[in-house]
Amino acid sequence: MTMNSKFIRTLALAGGTLAVAGCATGSGEDFMADTTWGEANRRTMAAQVIDPNPVYEDPIPPTSADNAVDAIDRLRNDQVKQPERVSTTEEPD
Template sequence: MTMNSKHLRTAILAGTCLATAACATGSGTDFMADESWGEANRRTMAAQVIDPNPVYDTAIPPTSAQNAVTAIERYRDDKVEQPERISTTEEPD
């Protein structure tokens, strides 16, 4: 075996060891436990979780089926009440 092939084999072995060691950190699926991700990532991930049993400060407002029926009839008869125009910018005097 020549000296070059011995160095090449040693380099390949060292690279394989480094790659294996790099893969050994963390479980691979539980990246939230990895401290290198940072607080911003944890907050972003937590914001995407839906609360299965939400609690609201106010109750659900009452609804009326009759109001819905009259609104649909106005829409069908083309008698929809036009809302007041509201501008988001001030017009010059």
């Protein structure tokens, strides 16, 4: 092993040690006493959980199985009701 490669290895080890030490916000018990540790992960998981008992401002409109059957029959017989054309921009005068 040459002198140059020993120096490079020592320099890399020292740099790595400093980089890892820079990640710590405290030491010992103080480090784990941080109450915000892992907060981003907890918030991400909470955003993915569905409320099992949601409350809506507007009530859910009533549905009818007869309407669904009629719609399927129209689809199968190629008699689908064409929707009203809606434009997102105004036509110039």
